[in-house]
Structure formats: C-alpha cells, structure tokens
Amino acid sequence: MRHLMSPMDFSTEELDQLLNLANDIEKNPSKYAHACAGKKLATCFYEPSTRTRLSFEAAMLNLGGSVLGFSSADSSSASKGESVSDTIRVISCYADICAMRHPKEGAPLVASLHSRIPVINAGDGGHQHPTQTLTDLLTVHSLKGRLSDLTIGLCGDLKFGRTVHSLINALIRYPGIRFVLISPEELKVPSYIREEVLEKNQIPYEEIIRLEDAMEKLDILYTTRVQRERFFNEEDYVRMKDFYILDKAKMELAPKDMLVLHPLPRVNEISVEIDDDPRAVYFKQAQYGVYVRMALILTLLEIEV
Numbered sequence: 191m192r193h194l195m196s197p198m199d200f201s202t203e204e205l206d207q208l209l210n211l212a213n214d215i216e217k218n219p220s221k222y223a224h225a226c227a228g229k230k231l232a233t234c235f236y237e238p239s240t241r242t243r244l245s246f247e248a249a250m251l252n253l254g255g256s257v258l259g260f261s262s263a264d265s266s267s268a269s270k271g272e273s274v275s276d277t278i279r280v281i282s283c284y285a286d287i288c289a290m291r292h293p294k295e296g297a298p299l300v301a302s303l304h305s306r307i308p309v310i311n312a313g314d315g316g317h318q319h320p321t322q323t324l325t326d327l328l329t330v331h332s333l334k335g336r337l338s339d340l341t342i343g344l345c346g347d348l349k350f351g352r353t354v355h356s357l358i359n360a361l362i363r364y365p366g367i368r369f370v371l372i373s374p375e376e377l378k379v380p381s382y383i384r385e386e387v388l389e390k391n392q393i394p395y396e397e398i399i400r401l402e403d404a405m406e407k408l409d410i411l412y413t414t415r416v417q418r419e420r421f422f423n424e425e426d427y428v429r430m431k432d433f434y435i436l437d438k439a440k441m442e443l444a445p446k447d448m449l450v451l452h453p454l455p456r457v458n459e460i461s462v463e464i465d466d467d468p469r470a471v472y473f474k475q476a477q478y479g480v481y482v483r484m485a486l487i488l489t490l491l492e493i494e495v
C-alpha cells in the first residue's frame with residue numbers, strides 16, 4: 191500500500207506515467223467513468239479548502255466512486271479531542287482511500303502510519319502540498335510541452351507557502367531548471383530549502399525583491415497569496431499583504447509566451463484585469479487539478495483501465 195506525503199514519493203518515471211494518465215483521462219473521460227465503482231474516498235479536512243477538497247470529490251465522482259468526509263475540525267470529533275491516529279483507524283473502516291488536510295505539519299504522515307488505506311497529504315501547515323504540485327506539473331507540461339529548460343519565477347510568500355516548497359522539490363529533478371525567487375525579505379524561502387535543496391543540487395537561483403526586475407526572463411510566473419492564517423500577528427500581515435500586485439503594466443514586461451500560474455485562492459496579488467490575458471492560466475490549472483487527482487486515485491488504488 192502506498193501513500194502520498196510529498197511529490198518526492200514518486201520517481202520521475204512514475205510522475206511521467208501519472209501525467210500521461212491524467213492527459214489520457216482529459217482526452218477520454220468516458221473510458222474512466224466507472225473505474226472506481228464501489229470505491230469510497232474520505233476527505234478529512236481540518237483546514238478550509240475549496241479547490242483541493244472539491245476537486246478530490248469531483249475526481250472520485252468522475253471515476254464512478256463515492257465520497258464521504260468532513261470539511262472542518264469543528265464538524266469532526268477532533269473538536270472533542272480525538273487524535274489523528276485514532277481518526278484514521280476509524281476512517282479505514284469506512285473508506286478505501288483518504289485525502290487529509292491539516293494545519294499541523296506532519297499530521298497526514300502520522301495518519302499514514304496508522305492507516306489501513308492509502309492516505310494523501312492534501313496540505314499540511316506550511317510544509318507540503320503534493321497534489322497541488324502534481325496539478326502545477328500537469329499544467330506546465332500540458333501548456334508548455336515540457337518540464338525541463340524553464341526559468342520559473344516564484345513570487346509572494348515563499349516562507350510559509352507550502353505549494354512553493356513542494357514545487358521546488360519536484361522541479362529540481364528536471365534538467366535545465368532555474369529559479370527566480372521573488373519575495374520581501376521577511377518572506378524569503380526557508381534556509382533549509384535554499385541550502386539542502388537548491389544549493390546541494392546545484393540548481394541555479396537568484397533572490398530578488400522587485401517583480402518588475404524578473405518579468406522579462408521568465409517562462410513561468412508562479413504567484414502565491416500572502417497567507418493571513420500563517421502570520422503570528424495582524425500587523426505583519428497587513429504590511430506584507432499587498433506587496434505584489436500583478437497587473438497589466440507588469441504583464442507588458444513579460445514574454446508573449448510566459449504563463450502565469452497561481453494555486454488559488456487569490457486575494458489582491460493578481461489583478462482581475464489580467465484574467466482575460468491568454469497567459470493567465472490559473473483557472474485552467476484548477477481544471478487540471480481534477481484530472482491529476484483522478485490519475486492519483488487510480489494509481490494509489492492500483493486500478494488499471
């Protein structure tokens with residue numbers, strides 16, 4: 191039995207297979223419409239979500255399976271003090287696979303150690319968000335045609351942004367990847383990622399503060415939200431929240447084929463005035479999230495179609 195805690199849990203070959211399967215699902219949805227008949231997905235979300243939870247549910251329904259679960263700690267017995275390890279032992283009696291989001295780093299890993307069913311990390315605190323990374327890889331691969339030889343700008347909250355941490359870990363395995371890390375001083379990428387991931391693997395990167403200085407050299411701009419829920423005080427959040435706003439003027443500095451990705455939700459960091467720009471692909475990205483989660487469910491349940 192396999193779980194998914196980090197994008198590194200899959201080899202590059204396995205990732206390629208998963209992305210190819212997702213592309214086939216996109217092209218031939220009817221072929222997969224009953225692949226999970228009789229199977230149940232539990233979504234155990236201790237933290238708010240729109241995309242991840244609902245795209246997991248849509249994925250399982252598209253595969254002909256069923257879904258059950260809870261969408262907040264308050265509506266589960268966690269509010270009475272139940273541990274994650276006890277909860278997953280119980281969920282193992284009710285479902286065939288579980289997607290879990292938790293505000294504490296490592297909670298889905300603890301669940302996986304006590305589970306009789308595959309557990310998928312659907313986001314743990316400021317640590318990892320592997321299924322967002324699968325979504326991001328599928329988006330780039332489908333729309334750019336490659337995952338190698340790319341200059342990727344990561345912009346915003348690079349300190350607490352779990353999507354950014356997971357994406358860096360996944361992309362460094364492809365040749366010719368360069369990063370431009372764009373953040374205010376206080377929200378720089380954590381030193382363990384800079385030293386243990388980027389420098390250890392000799393991945394070229396630069397750290398800059400002004401988004402305008404990066405635009406012309408990027409193939410991909412991956413923008414993130416400054417996350418109010420990760421700040422210890424409101425004053426720091428208010429100071430940082432509108433540090434970056436991607437607007438038409440900044441988009442004019444970018445190459446004609448640069449893609450703008452965002453895991454969403456956005457607040458102010460991307461102006462709605464660029465939503466119609468063909469380079470703005472963040473809503474397509476949300477759609478790719480369904481295909482890749484369908485592929486992931488099939489892979490972890492070892493169902494071949």
Ligand code: CP
Binds near residue numbers: 313
């Ligand atoms: N991208 C993402 O994780 O969105 P949700 O928080 O809405 O799931």
